[in-house]
Amino acid sequence: MTRKLLTGNSAAAWGARLAGVDYIPAFPITPQTEIIEDLAGWIDRGEMDARMVTLESEHSMITAAGSAASSGVRAFTATSSQGLLYGMEMVYTVAGWRTPFVMVNVSRGLASPITLESDHNDIMAARDSGFLQIHCATCQEIADAILIAYRLAEHPDVRMPAIVNLDGFYLSFTREPVDLAKTSEASAFVGEYDPENLQFKGNSPLSQAMAVLGGGPYSYFRYEAHLAVQKALSVYDEIIDEFEDRFGRRYDMIDSYQMEDAEYVIVMLGSFSTKARDAVDSLRAAGWKAGLLRPRLFRPFPRQQIRQLLLGRRAVAVIDQNISMGMGGVLHSEFATALYGANDAPLLASYIGGLGGRDISQQEFFAIADELRQADERGEAPSPRLLYTEHELTEMRKLQAIAQAEHAEINQN
């Protein structure tokens, strides 16, 4: 084992290298580009035995990753934001091929307006595709999650592709110390790629991804994929036990922080949850029984585990770094679904924050805690909130004033 100071992107590249990937179809997009640059460098210098090819789009890139995995090799790829959406037809399509491979998504807000900074609307768009989803909060977790994702995706009971998600800028460009397994140890954990029946070769006729006629066969294959993704819940637990035995780090499907006696709970995905973790410490110092839940595994959705962790608590704030237009936070809806109907379900509050990399301040976490307490006293969940400060609005008004002045000036001339 060696310890290196790595960005999230480099940690992702190391994850792919340690997983022994054979093939990397790539396409550059900010902020994931460093991943493919690192991999390209290693391949060029002969430090990594893999083939990399730059496709002309993410749509093609995901097709090639799927078709290569369908032809007997371990494939890896990475994208972000608009790229994920450009390839979205193929995200859904290759999941239906039941091809196990791993794709890293470096989360970034979606156009319009265009931004380079982080939020989760991109990855939420892949939510229903069949791709497994593991969300990371630290650079260490990224490198490890990629190894775990290959085991999970390639498991005989699962056989689905997986996305490992990390936040653009906050994690992709943040350097943290990362313990890297020896190649031999990582190989022993991940194992050889078993293509099972997915391999084109002479004298072995094989048709893949055929059309079906009628809803009966279609539904059958769709249900099979759904059940396979669900099966990944129990498989995940087996894999992380083994991972912990080998490497000493444990990655429960839901990361719990200060949950033992927590009455008020914050739920977040990804690296912004580290802000909530700090807030939990501060809240505890101020006498609150606060806790934090961070699902690592988002697909399959660990519904039972969420119920076990949250039933009996007073109130829960789900802070979504995404927004479903006309509905609100996606994670909030999913938690509501998980908790619905239980007698001792906590009150559930919805907050949208962190869109396009917008910070969430410690004061805001305290305000959220206050709202939870008031809601608990009233016995009624508060209305959903879009986090935005007075100061931000003032600054926005200044920008609008400039835009209007520019517009007026052009009209005059």
Place this chain on the structure above:
Amino acid sequence: MSKQSPLHFHRMKDMPSTHLLGTGTPTCAGCGGLETLHTMYDILGDKTVFVNAAGCMTLLSVYPFTPFRGGWLYTSMASAPAGAQGVRDALDILLQKKKLSADENVEVVVITGDGTAYGMGMSATSGAMDRNLDFIYLCYDNEGYGNTGQQYSPATPHAARTSTSRGSHGYPGYKKDLFAIWAAHNPAYVATVIAAEPLDLAKKIEKIQAMSGPRMLISLAPCPTGWDYDPQLSVEIGRLAVQTGVWPLKEYSDGEVRHTKVPKQRKPVEEYLQLQGRFRHLFEPKRDAAGIAEIQSRINAYWDRVDAG
């Protein structure tokens, strides 16, 4: 997979007498695309994987049936060449790692319609040629979005009536020169073919078997359903396409274009047009002499350029 092959096809009797591709496919009677595929498959054989884009041929393999004796992978409308890239690269990796024997290697063949080749799939095709992908691409060009009821595509010829150009003058645009676009990429090989000229087709397929790199074929695919004619006329219409000079048979390699079957005396284009319902408005209820003359003059201009070298 053999990359050497002496030229076998000199006469019609050299052609395979039985077909390798299974029967009972859901393609329309008289499908010109299927005819091309038959000849191609007979020669290439079953050590192939066909990578398909959305189109008529997608329905060849409908679970649990397939007429192919080798491989088949459906991708999407736009990305079949990228699917071929992943398959080819995977096979090469496996060969290199000795996880696949040379005997188990297969030829990767993209098969798409003109809607993909001339339009949505152009970027992926261009990329595959940029990367010098070792693959064969067959475009069956039935000059419209045939599988959805023959709406006009970038391959539709001028004046053709389609589901989305039903007006009195048919399609106002002009067929895109995909051969030139592909040739401009300088791939190993580009050719136009047609099933109605099987020897020319067979020779070209035999030739590309011995080559590597991108080998691109555009087959005009007479389409009884989309072009509105009796299925028994498919071969005749295909021959007329060549004899009238509408569909020049040619090939490109090493920077040069060669015409492989030049009609000695070109027949008037109206012999080709009048057999097809999609051009009937040029003849009925009143003959559109100017319209026919314009089509003829464009064909003449093409061949004048060819003759001028």
